[in-house]
Amino acid sequence: MPNEDMLQINGLAKRFGGLMVTQDVSFTVRRGGRKALIGPNGAGKTTLFNLMSGVYPLDLGTISLDGARIDHLPSRKRIAAGLSRSFQNIRLMPHLSVIENVMLGQHSQIVGPLALFNPIGLMRGNQARKAAEDRLKRAGLDVDPDGPVSGLPYGTRKRIEVVRALMSNPKLLMLDEPAAGLNPKETSELSSFLKEEAESGLTLLVVEHDMSFVHDLCDETLVLNFGRLIYDGPTGEVQNDPAVREAYLGTRRVSNAGGDRAA
Amino acid sequence: MSGYASGIVAILCINLIFAYGVYVTAAAGQLNLGGAGYQAIGAYAAAVLSTQGWTPGWGTIPAAMIISALVGFLIAFPVLRTRGVYMVLATFAFAQVVSGVLLRTSLFGGAIGMVVPDYLPLSVLILAAVLTTLFVFFLMASRFGLAIRAIHDDEAVATIMGVDVRGMQVTVFTIGGALAGLSGALYAHYFSFVEAQYFNPNLSIFVLLFVLIGGTQTAWGPLAGSLFFTLIPEALRIGGSWRFVVFGVTIVLMMAIRPEGMITRTLIARISSLFHRRPSSSALSLPNARPDLPDARMGDQHAK
Amino acid sequence: MAAAADVTFQRNILIKAAFGSAALIALALAVFLGGHVIAQQIISGLMLGAIYLIVAVAFTLTIGVLNFLNFTIPSLFMLTGMIAWALLKSGLLSFSGSWSWLIALFGGVVVATVASLLVERFTYRYFKAKHGDATEHAIPLVSSLGFLLIFENLVILAFGSESQRFPVPFKADLHLFGLVIGIPQIVSLVSALIVVAALSYVLKQTKIGRALRTIAENPEIASLLGVEVTQVVPVLFLLTGMLCGLAAALFTVNYGDVSPFMGDNIGTKAIAGMVLGGIGSIWGAIIGGLIVGLTETMSVHFLGGDSVEMVIWGLLLIVIIVAPRGLFGHAALGKGKL
Structure with a gap:
């Protein structure tokens, strides 16, 4: 069955000047799967996300989502094709309120030019707003929807970004260090929220340094080192893999990889 | 209403519509320092159409809007290739070219200007200002408004969220052109006279300042900016150069104390x-x- | 990296050489074909261009280092001329006899420089925008527009809006090969070149110049490297004030007229010159200023006085859209959000 895999990456390569930032990266994520992408700093994890979301054009390789090629699509059309993402550094819009940021995530879902002129900001009871508020609540975020995003705690903003990415009803959600800067309670809330979403059909690809979060959420793990994939298998065995051990040796142990987190 | 008062109301209406024309692009993060060019196109389009009798009655006004919207649309493509300082200068240069063309073309009366035959009553100006304000409020409350505000904050993320950044930017330049053109057409008909010298760089600068001092975060900003800078000097009964000194001091202080504008x-x-x-x-x-x-x-x- | 820099360097040298020789050939051709009338136009164009280029250098320095389009520059230019005229008229300088015009101009330059430092206190301090936001990056630009209004209108209130005669001390003209060249014109061109050469030296060789160039690269890294940004930036505004003052003094001596609006035209033409040459490049500002000066006198000669604006701004619009780097600009400069 060809559509068993939600995401198929084949022979991905990208060069920046003389530097090969990713080469010959091939992997799949099965439908409803929860896969982690780990690797030392500078391994090319965020670059891989940027290639997949179309920030940079590919040099070589193909990306297929749900059986259809998306690598030829411009960046803005990939979200409508079902690929949504969050960012490593929080990229919420500073001048939009919480609810407006979340509703921006619905942009790819609107149909036709008339829908652009739907006055979503005028009536509080409209459907789009309700759906956004609902999603915020389900993610366990009890914030003033009309307040500014900028004064909120780091962990809250991080999770608002996840909710925004979910508003496009993606097939594949790519999260770039979603647990970085979250306290243990927030981390476990996020993990169970994402598991719920995955059970209703969402496929997840998560870059994360926090290995306990990875163990909790993801059944499979990819390890990237110097732009190459060195491990693709069950999360439980990643620590015992010789290539992975070598990649981290001298820098840090895998189980400790979360130690140098940003926040 | 006395002639003096109605003159102020007329200028207020024209400035307000003009300010909204510059605001819609500023809300999407594009600074337009060539507002006078768009307004001049609307004013001269109305003047020529009215003098030549090419359009029936008040058809000059929608026609002028369409013409300036078209210019806004066409100029958006080259202008949007530029960024930052270059965009400010490109729009500025555009307005200078427009004023140069107007000065040199005999159809437009050159430096002498043009008398506009059809007079427009003040009530039409007020109506147009109210409708424009409502339109911009509606626009900013719509998904379109949300998208352009997202572009203002972060173009790259807006793109990834599925926003057609280029398309939106072209659209705001077109809408901006239409509104500035409307203000120009109303100016031409109300004052029954247009001259190229009126549409000078200072006008472009002032209207951008109305918008930036009023605040670009909400559609209230241009309203506050236009009201403040049109009415306060009248209320204080200061005229001539003192008015501009006060204007300048206000700008410097605002930028120092509250750079995000009056209304946030x-x-x-x-x-x-x-x-x-x-x-x-x-x-x-x-x-x-x-x-x-x-x-x-x-x-x-x-x-x- | 070094190789790439070498290539750019050589390319720049080639362009400069090409421009220099093209200008000389054009000059010779024009004199040959058009005779003295054209040659005379070219000389006036270069003299006018000398004034534009000094102001263009002032613009390009501020944009190059701070990414800030300083709109007070026209008013600093105007302040010099009007203050000099007012000093002369007040009779305060009668003690200095026949040199009072020079002291008056010096006074004008000092006032413009002080004004420029005042501007610095109100614009650069708010330079660090809070968001990556277009309208907030425009804060210094908007402040500088405010100062432009304040300076111009205060001068109008103090001295009226009419243009005033500034007595020109030079009577003699040089006659060379049948061409008339004013002594002030020669003074302009020579001092423009000296000033720019001195400025290049300062930027390349001195500690303060290196500090400025580091800030231009990246203000944050500059402060990490120990550059006292808050102390170096005023130097930039000092230079801006002095350059504008010098240009205005030369203009006043050349044309013998001052008015509260004298800076507007010069300022916009200097911006045009700066963009033509390439934002951020001193050499670009020099060549661009001269081109604008030449274009202006030529279009007055061939197309009439009211065509100047259209020709120069049309040219500029095309350059911005087709080749925004101008002749010598850097790709990245001026493109940051504004």
């Missing part, structure tokens, strides 16, 4: 919570929209 989203939220009685609103407890930059910075370092 936080201010609107605070006012509306007075009416809605939602004391739990966190907007109340937050002094101003400020992101925690240190956090974002840390993320940046982490990325490297």
Whole structure:
């Protein structure tokens, strides 16, 4: 069955000047799967996300989502094709309120030019707003929807970004260090929220340094080192893999990889 | 209403519509320092159509709007290739070229200007200003408004969220052209006279200042800016150069104390919570929209 | 990296050489074909261009280092001329006899420089925008527009809006090969070249110049490297004030007229010159200023006085859209959000 895999990456390569930032990266994520992408700093994890979301054009390789090629699509059309993402550094819009940021995530879902002129900001009871508020609540975020995003705690903003990415009803959600800067309670809330979403059909690809979060959420793990994939298998065995051990040796142990987190 | 008062109201209406024309692009993060060029096109289009009798009755006004919208649309493509300082200068240069062409073309009366035959009553100006204000408020409350505000904040993320950044930018330039053109056409008909010298760089600068000092975060900004800078000098009875000195001092102080403009989203939220009685609103407890930059910075370092 | 820099360097040298020789050939051709009338136009164009280029250098320095389009520059230019005229008229300088015009101009330059430092206190301090936001990056630009209004209108209130005669001390003209060249014109061109050469030296060789160039690269890294940004930036505004003052003094001596609006035209033409040459490049500002000066006198000669604006701004619009780097600009400069 060809559509068993939600995401198929084949022979991905990208060069920046003389530097090969990713080469010959091939992997799949099965439908409803929860896969982690780990690797030392500078391994090319965020670059891989940027290639997949179309920030940079590919040099070589193909990306297929749900059986259809998306690598030829411009960046803005990939979200409508079902690929949504969050960012490593929080990229919420500073001048939009919480609810407006979340509703921006619905942009790819609107149909036709008339829908652009739907006055979503005028009536509080409209459907789009309700759906956004609902999603915020389900993610366990009890914030003033009309307040500014900028004064909120780091962990809250991080999770608002996840909710925004979910508003496009993606097939594949790519999260770039979603647990970085979250306290243990927030981390476990996020993990169970994402598991719920995955059970209703969402496929997840998560870059994360926090290995306990990875163990909790993801059944499979990819390890990237110097732009190459060195491990693709069950999360439980990643620590015992010789290539992975070598990649981290001298820098840090895998189980400790979360130690140098940003926040 | 005395002639003096109605003159002020007319200028206020024209400035307001003009300011909204510049505002829609500023709301999407594009600074247009060539507003006078778009307004001149609308004014001269109305003047020529009215003199030549090519359009029936008040058809000059929609026709002028369409012409300036078309120019706004066409000029958007080259202008949007530029960024930052270059965009400011490109729009500025555009306005200078327009004024140069007007001065040199005999159809437009050259430096002498043109008399516009059809006179427009003040009530039409007021109606147009009210409709424009409602239109821009509606626009900013729509998904379109949300998308252009997202572009203003972060083009790259807006693109990834599925926003057609280029298409939106072209659209705001077109709408901006139409509104500036409308203000020009109303000017031409109300004052029954147009001259190229009126549409000078100072006019472009003033209208951009109305918008930036009023605030670009909400559609209230241009309204506040136009009201403030048109009415305060009249109320204080200061004229001539003192008016501009006060204007300049206000600008410098505003930029120093409240650079986000007079009206901000936080201010609107605070006012509306007075009416809605939602004391739990966190907007109340937050002094101003400020992101925690240190956090974002840390993320940046982490990325490297 | 070094190789790439070498290539750019050589390319720049080639372009400069090409421009220099093209200008000489054009000059010779024009004199040959058009005779003295054209040659005379070219000389006036270069003299006018000398004034534009000094102001263009002032613009390009501020944009190059701070990414800030300083709109007070026209008013600093105007302040010099009007203050000099007012000093002369007040009779305060009668003690200095026949040199009072020079002291008056010096006084004008001092006032413009002080004004420029005042501007610095109100614009650069708010330079660090809070968000990556277009309208907030425009804060210094908007402040500078405010100062432009304040300076111009205060001068109008103090001295009226008419243009005033500034007595020109030079009577003699040089006659060379049948061409009339004013002594002030020669003074302009020579001092423009000296000043720019001195400025290049300062930027390349001195500690303060290196500090400025580091800030231009990246203000944050500059402060990490120990550059006292808050102390170096005023130097930039000092230079801006002095350059504008010098240009205005030369203009006043050349044309013998001052008015509260004298800076507007010069300022916009200097911006045009700066963009033509490439934002951020001193050499670009020099060549661009001269081109604008030449274009202006030529279009007055061939197309009439009211065509100047259209020709120069049309040219500029095309350059911005087709080749925004101009002749010598850097790709990245001026493109940051504004």
